[in-house]
Amino acid sequence: MAGIMRERFVEVTTDLLAADDRLTLVTADLSAKLFDEARASHPARVVNLGIREQLLIGVAGGMALAGMRPIAHSFAPFLIERPFEQIKLDLNHQGVGAVLVSAGASYDIAGGGRSHQSPGDVALLATLPGWTLHVPGHPDEAETQLREAAAGDDLVYIRLSNQANRQAYARQGDGHGHGFRVLRRGGSGTVVAIGPMADAVLAATEGLDVSVLYGATVRPFDGAALRAVVAEQHDASVVLVEPCLAGTSVAEVSRTLQDLPHRVLGLGVGLEELRHYGTSHQHAIAHGLGPAGLRLSITSFLGK
Known part of the structure; x- marks a missing residue:
């Protein structure tokens, strides 16, 4: 299952960008090449900022203020921990929504050392109001959460991982799968x-x-x-x-x-x-x- 959640994220986001002109994708180098096809088709709505994670969130906030629906993506420590002040101010304080999609989870990239580990990301975001925090256990769950988030206007975090269950266990029948x-x-x-x-x-x-x-x-x-x-x-x-x-x-x-x-x-x-x-x-x-x-x-x- 290694990497399958991130692969699904790329596939679904590419489809969503083609279907919804309001949607934008912002990256900070990591995974950027995986979106070459989407960038070629939508150069104004697929933006790679280089290794500038604080700017990543700032730009997402600006896009949201302009009426767009931004999806911001990087590895968890670079998406949540490094630019946490920008999340607090440029998203929460400004009263705008965004979809943050991370990869790497707590220690998926163990060989990258402590700089690439982020066990505290969910706890950190939970200190801010208004966030929906998803921890999918299967690519199917991640896809459902991403499609729902892209269609909304609120603050959503989707935590992708290389680790996955053999099947999707999320509750069916409520249209969301948010419940236990x-x-x-x-x-x-x-x-x-x-x-x-x-x-x-x-x-x-x-x-x-x-x-x-x-x-x-x-x-x-x-x-x-x-x-x-x-x-x-x-x-x-x-x-x-x-x-x-x-x-x-x-x-x-x-x-x-x-x-x-x-x-x-x-x-x-x-x-x-x-x-x-x-x-x-x-x-x-x-x-x-x-x-x-x-x-x-x-x-x-x-x-x-």
Whole structure:
């Protein structure tokens, strides 16, 4: 599945640019050559700014003020962390919308070192109001989220990854797939798997008496679905497994269950930097996000 989400992003964005004159694409060198065909067809609406990430967001904000619908793309640390002040001021403060689409996730580009890792991107954007934050676990989910975002006017972040589940698990039937979907039912605890973590969580919880929920969107957080599942449990304990910084959405779980006695464990990428480059698979294991590590953490927390 490596790279398939980004390939789908290029294909779908190229199609959308041809269909909607309001749509624009802004890049900062990374992935720019993948859009050569789109740039040749729409030279005024496909703009590569070079390695100028702050300008990337500033230009997107200006385009939005002019009535365009900008899609801005780069690797996660260069799209979210480096130009965060511009996101805060040129998008949120100006009251305009944009679609930010990243690649690289937390440590997909492990060989690039710390400069190419961004486990804290979702948590950082969650400090700003009005954002829809998508963490797709499959290319089909990413495509649905992108098409919906391109047609809107709001603030949307789509976090692409080289890691993907074997199938798309996002809830169907509501027209959006924003809500959580029950993948497995049990009676002694709830495990929430976000985006690419679903297959690992299903493997880790095999044979355990727990419910497994899946979500490809973390903001807005589907508290109603979580609350409904927890209400069916003998044990109101929740384990939240995210492919980004551990604890990113723990406060959302606590807010959802604030009037109920409950416990919550947030699993994800640890705060401590891993200084050996390695591979993304090795990083996942080191952070306890492989099936074996997840099972150990889940069973220890739930006392099973």
